[in-house]
Amino acid sequence: MRVVIADDAPLIREGVARLLTENGVEVVDEAGDAETLLASVRDLSPDVALVDIRMPPTHTDEGLRAAREIRSRYPGTAVLVLSQHLEPDYALRLVEEKPERVGYLMKERVGRVQQLLDALQRVAGGECVVDRAVVDELLAQRRRADPIAELTSREREILALMAEGRSNRGISRTLWLSPKTVETHIRGAFAKLGITEAPEDNRRVLAVLAYLRR
Known part of the structure; x- marks a missing residue:
């Protein structure tokens, strides 16, 4: 060579x-x-x-x-x-x-x-x-460029239901999860998407928008 x-x-x-x-x-x-x-x-x-x-x-x-x-x-x-x-x-x-x-x-x-x-x-x-x-x-x-890629399959599933307009209670019933577990997954998704400082309703909207833009 x-x-x-x-x-x-x-x-x-x-x-x-x-x-x-x-x-x-x-x-x-x-x-x-x-x-x-x-x-x-x-x-x-x-x-x-x-x-x-x-x-x-x-x-x-x-x-x-x-x-x-x-x-x-x-x-x-x-x-x-x-x-x-x-x-x-x-x-x-x-x-x-x-x-x-x-x-x-x-x-x-x-x-x-x-x-x-x-x-x-x-x-x-x-x-x-x-x-x-x-x-x-x-x-x-x-x-880092695509925070959606960091979400777990459960977090994505919950975001998809949020995009459909479901409340935490509705998500809980659909997925057969406790409300506390749903809240834990939502907090995890917010953190990974960098959505931390906003009223709860606004954070839900921001999270859904991030999910829909993927």
């Missing part, structure tokens, strides 16, 4: 290159910036480009933009991003366009050389590899 390594930190770049070489990977070039990386991929057609996100000149997303350009212009080269920072939005932008021959790993979570070798082999073979920490954060973001 032929690999190009792109990282603006020479010690990291050279260290990774040495580890890969010692384990049978051919490191065909090393790049300290996105422009050099793109030229290397163009001229050498490596199997995989191992890329850091933050590179010169601004140290923001140059590596990510280079990775996306590689995927667009040089589809024969797989891309594995190895980042020091947990940036799930970047990972999503990289992966969602075409979830194959691409990966995103956290440097601090690659504890063994074999993990990196395995990820390189997998993306070179056409797979998509994403660090579990990135997946967890993306799911957490989705839950």
Whole structure:
């Protein structure tokens, strides 16, 4: 397997290159910036480009933009991003366009050389590899963006009955629950929806509106 390594930190770049070489990977070039990386991929057609996100000149997303350009212009080269920072939005932008021959790993979570070798082999073979920490954060973001997703099935059921205009007593009779249990579920739903400081009737309306907008 032929690999190009792109990282603006020479010690990291050279260290990774040495580890890969010692384990049978051919490191065909090393790049300290996105422009050099793109030229290397163009001229050498490596199997995989191992890329850091933050590179010169601004140290923001140059590596990510280079990775996306590689995927667009040089589809024969797989891309594995190895980042020091947990940036799930970047990972999503990289992966969602075409979830194959691409990966995103956290440097601090690659504890063994074999993990990196395995990820390189997998993306070179056409797979998509994403660090579990990135997946967890993306799911957490989705839950934060959609509080309805946080509700239990019982809380959703009660909100649906509230949307039909049922009182707590009516909900209690319909679901064969005690009024106290219904009130507990309603308070839980209000808390998850961020509806805490309002008169009871207004809170019911706000909760129903949140449910109907889902």
